[in-house]
Amino acid sequence: MTTVDRAVPPGADLPEHADFLWRNPEPKRSYDVVIVGAGGHGLATAHYLAKNHGIRDVAVLERSWLGGGNMCRNTTIIRSNYLWDESSAIYEHSLKLWETLEEDLGYPILFSQRGVLNLAHSLQDVRDSVRRVEANKLNGIDAEWLTPDEVKKVCPIVNTSQELRYPVLGATYQPRAGIARHDYVAWGFARRADEAGIDIIQDCAVTGFRTAGDRITGVRTTRGDIAAGKVVLCAAGTTTVLTDMLGLRIPVQSHPLQALVSELLEPVHPTVVMSNHVHVYVSQAHKGELVMGAGVDPYNGYGQRGAFHVIERQMAAAVELFPVFARAHLLRSWAGVVDVCPDASPVVGKTPYEGLYLNCGWGTGGFKATPGLGWSLAHMIANDEPHPCIAPFGLDRFVTGALIDEHGAAGVAH
Amino acid sequence: MQLITCPYCGPREEAEFHYGGQAHVPHPADPGSLSDEEWAHHLFFRDNPRGPFAERWVHALGCRRWFNAVRDTVSYRFHHIYRLDQARPETP
Amino acid sequence: MTADLLARSGPLQSWTDRFAALPDTVQVVATPHVAMADLRVDPAGPAAADVAGFLGVDLPTAPSTYVETDSVRVIWLGPDEWLVTSPFRAPRALEAGLRDAVAGRGAVVDVSGQRTTLGLAGANARDVLSGGCAIDLHPAVFRRGAAAQTLLGLTGVVLVALDDTATSYEILVRSSFAPYLASWLLDAATEHTPT
């Protein structure tokens, strides 16, 4: 058996958590900045508001428990090898932050740069992959094109037999890419934000907005009205429920996206493998469970669950690509609610309401953006001007037609 | 894993259907007269409600007919399924 | 002048031996070269009556059913669509006859080569189908007179029940998918082939 040598057996190497993470304060009646949604994006934004801009009179309002949205459901793939310049810029900015995030947060986030392979199974996959690798290189991103033999060296359990129904014809490889422990990331950001004096208010749903003309003046919540100088929407899958309250239309649709895990297994899978064509992606998380996902369910859905035939199909793909997985067991499946844009790129920017900032549409791929987005969004809030990394992602692109079509790079969830 | 009642064929597995997004969004009669902004809205902006949603489906692997449905996007339950030539029923 | 004449072939031509080796409880035969025409008319309009006159039977209007005469079978495909099949008529004759009857009030297309026909019979026929077909095949529900467009394995089919005991069916499949379906059926039959 090809097992991966690890000095410490997984399971034993899980970190101890901090004794204290956050207060559970009562909401004040007014804040300079109110962030709606304590997912990764909301919490990271809070952290960088305090850290980079000294803005601390901030509340992060969460209708449920912090980090309980897509943040606790995502398969944690972090990479920056996107096709278009605009995307590479924000994701690479983010990846660089990931590389020092553990120190910044003072919290173990188990960021593991074990590399990500994106397999190619058709001649067109190959063309698209080479195109992306070449573009990445010119953008200063580590990217390689690997032959099937090289794929086998990076990940010995991948079936590179050319007899497969859709044989592996090669793969793109980003060595600096990897995974991190989603929950710890959320907690790490929350802890730092809390330390900085930012109030994270859980069990506090935003139910409406207060406006004065074209200016946003606060939010209505299940725990009373809260006045705010600026309001930032970081509500991911539920963003349109909020924007509908303002009559603001945005081009995102909410879909279920499913994921699953196996039981804990001895290390077999040293990297992250994604395959658009046969629709599966998989890594082996720190404790040893295989973490997998596939594409979104086609219909709109807020149910945090999808259809099981999607999972069955994904299992067929997994066993095709990794024959050794045959008797691994599905232990748990779940779903999140992802907000998908027509061009598979996010929407970040100012809105027609002064003081209202929008951040949504990250769809199947926003975890990796968490620090980069938080950094850039905080910049926008502080300066009322988009950070260069997010400037291209405004709503106006739908009007001009200058979409940032990342379906090729984001076609399968990650 | 819905069992979707095709108005023509009857109940069939979800896997036989393709989703068509929001219903009752007619193509503008004269797209040329729309501003870029209006056109962008027509192309890319759709409702995305949490709750009942009038949407389109096609029985792709059966009779190939499109139809409309009101489905709850939280419970996924179909409240109404109706033909394209029928009016949208009142929501429960 | 035989040399000038063209031979017909079918997608499952080379499968005969493999089908023959199947157990009695799962019999598969390829029945290629059945004439088929796709018919579109308003079932309530006058064209439907003229078509019925030509076919010798009224078009079935109940979903997922078929009717037949000695020479044709008429399968409901949709509210205004039928598949007319006949192993006895020549494709062009069938198409032409229907076209005359429809007389511009609908459409007729020869689709004889579009699909190919497989017979599936035997005591385990239903078991084999229910390994990849989600519709209810209970003989009280899906019996002679029933025909459904649905999924079998990973391909679309028109599934036709020939008897009331769930032991005889026809499967109409897109010709390009026929080898897939044939392998799928052989694989399904493994379960019923004690070694």
Place this chain on the structure above:
Amino acid sequence: MNALRLPAGGRIDRSTTYEFTFNGQRLTGHPGDTLASALLAHGIHRTGTSIKLGRPRGIAAAWAEDPNGLIQIEEPFPEPMLLATTVELTDGLTARGIPGQGRLADVPDSARYDARHSHADLLVIGAGPTGLCAALTAARAGARVVLVDEQSEAGGYLLGSTDRIDGGPALDWVAAATAELAGFADVLHLQRTTAFGHFDDGFVLALERRTDHLGTPTHVLGGETAPPHKSRQRVWRIRARHVLVAAGAHERPVVFSDNDRPGIMLAGGARTYLHRYGVLAGRDVVVFTTNDSAYAAAVDLADAGARVHAVVDARAATPAAWVQKCVRRGIPVRAGRLVTGTEGVERITAVAVAGERIPCDLLLVSGGWNPAVHLFSQAGGTLRYDGGLGAFVPGEERDGVSVAGGAAGVAELGGCLADGRRAAEGALGGLGFVPVDSPSPVAEAHVDGQPSLVLWRVADGDQRTQFVDLQRDATVADIACAIGAGMRTVEHVKRYTTIGTAHDQGKTSGVLASGIAAELLGRPVGELGTTTFRPPYTPVAFAALAGRDRGSLFDPERTTAVHAWHVARGAVWEDVGQWKRPRYYPLPGEDMEAAVLRECAAVRGGVGILDGSTLGKIDVQGPDAAEFLNRLYTNMIATLKVGSVRYGVMCGADGMVIDDGTVLRLAGDRFLVYTTTGGAAAVLEWMEEWLQTEWPDLRVYLTSVTEQWATFPVVGPRSRDVIGTVFPDVDVSNAAFPFMTWRDTVLGSNRSGHDASTPRSARGGRPAPDQDVPVRLARVSFSGELAYEVNVDSWYARAVWERLVAAGERHGITPYGTETMHVLRAEKAYPIVGQDTDGTVTPHDLGMSWAVSKKKPFFVGKRSFHRADNQRADRKQLVALLPVDRNLFLPEGSQVIEGPSVPEPPIPMLGHVTSSYRSAALERTFALALVKAGRTRIGETVHVPVAGALVPVEVAEPVVFDPEGARRDG
């Protein structure tokens, strides 16, 4: 040997002995044993060590609720992480305990896995007394019933009890019930079948384990072996009009210090080992309970010869009748006492009870029962906390779903029997069945008891050894930490402590964690709730879910009517969507480059033939067909003459190219539309969408005829000769048959093909004689050469192909594949949608403004051409790139930059190479590329990084070969 196996009793077959190996030790057992019962029969409790702390761990229950006894199977085939309690013993089984991680086999699993769809009026999950009663009630009423139960035999709780029904042993009633069910044609009763997921509209997935318990042929000493043709596991996909969850309840432990030692077990589990397997789980027993149910274990174990040193009842008020039974057996009952700790390393040796130390080798625990609400909750059912039971129970009625018996919180056997019947009758009423009169089974009444005490944990002692989730080594201290850190919800506690995330998904630990967290927070348990129940109920192998969709059945391979010919000719394949297309046909010793150069040269120099049958074909007819196509194609279709052909482009509403192909006008009201191979299905659906949802007033009918017509382009200067030979009736001259027209002709046919001997349909009779075979020839060219596309009814495809090849022999006709086709079309700059476009490319960008009508007031996509981004001067445009080094090949996907030097990243990119080939005709390499403002750059030199070097290339007119189109007419 089997020291703790009782001489008699249990449901094992003592006449056969199995040998098995555990942790390297060779042991014996019997058919009917689980691995756990066989181990316990040898006095072995300990299985492995815990994941984090490395503490010894053992068997702690008798079925799937066991949080502890994890093992790895090594023989007959490695399977990671199973519970010893749910593995049926087979001869030769080799297993070992594991420290929290399983191991995957390093060889592929060759077992078969399959699936079955099933439909029912009523699906009953669980064949305990509740489920059996429900199934009988429904079957008798004539309903179609599916009854699934995860264990090897029906009976549920009764298998581990001494309960009595109708005056006899309850298991006699079970046997009669199963026999009666077997008599109904419309009852499907499946044992060893776990319902693992409950979804919408009565959809339940269940896993049937079909062969493992039969053993493998190499090891069997007698009896059955697994037949190789049988699938190992089967996923049942059950659609039921009504689902009844009768899944019983899981016994709940109580948490106390050092509660994880081997030899600490749920009380009901020990009873099951005794009655079902004839095994005494220990000789010196202490029972710790908060409710009456554990007394039965004390009494039964004592009767079987164990020394029961105490029943420690946390309640002050003990049940008199049970106490009496204990007293009669000399079992002391300690009322109002708690277990505060244990001793022992490999195995428990003593229990501490309020200062008292009681030596023992088995500590039985019962903290009450948790109804198995998993499947109800998975389907969206909400739960309610029942303070009396200390458990969550179904909180609402749901359409099409009910819960009964133990799963609904009913404890008494009589109550369960009645509840099963009630629930079935309720469901039947809704389904239109009338229950038939029949006597209800009568259970022996239980002795009056005392209400249970809800006790999550014994607070004394060190919280760090008070285990809540044994698999995750998560303790009360961990919960306290989480709360101390600021966490207030069970979801946070779960994620901080990992409680409930292991193999057993918190079957025993979940409610405890809620209870303890609530206690620490001083909040009601009901308010805190549970974490979310998610499929699967118990783990399911990936391969079982993959089923038969593996290998060549993973995805259908679509093949053309001439496939076998290509195979015989040694074609190398390209996957295009699901199609298998010949990519090239190498001659012996040829690589792809050589083969393609040869094929290209043959076509441009003589004649070649391509199997183009995979192209999508759509018959479009009806009075409004022309208008319809006019709206969908960017160019004018309505003016196309009957007999003519036009190339058309289709755009999405966003103005980006989505497909292209030729359109033949067959009649005033009829067209034949060709789509790309990959786009066929999507284009038909796209057309239907517009037709049905936007323009229902148009009288148009769409029919796919992709497989109806085989399509063979015969291409090259000699194609006219070949076509002229094969179709002598057709005047193939340019004048009579000009470019972009089509002609119909016929060939004679013959029925003496293979089908003459094929069995006819059951209706007998002789097929009618065929008429002449119609052939449609079209003068279209995707190569710039003189070319005829031969379209023929696919019945005759193979024969016509062979005839074309035979007729072409004189001219050296060469079959060519997609690669050559691509080179030839690229030399002419004909784009491939999806290769030279990527969803961001308009017809204008492709240099095909000529294919965009300026006259039509409307076509799909038109409006989008006027958006700002479409007006940009620097849009990417399709151009050719000619490497200055004529031999240098630009990999497809390469990026184009200004050059000639490479600045620091980010380096601005001008575009990318979409297609790249070696041209036999030009004797050089060339490429197509999308380049910013490419057409204004024609003649300029730009650069392409290739393998670390910067390659200068000239931007050129896209058409690199025969730009004046001189060859088209031959």
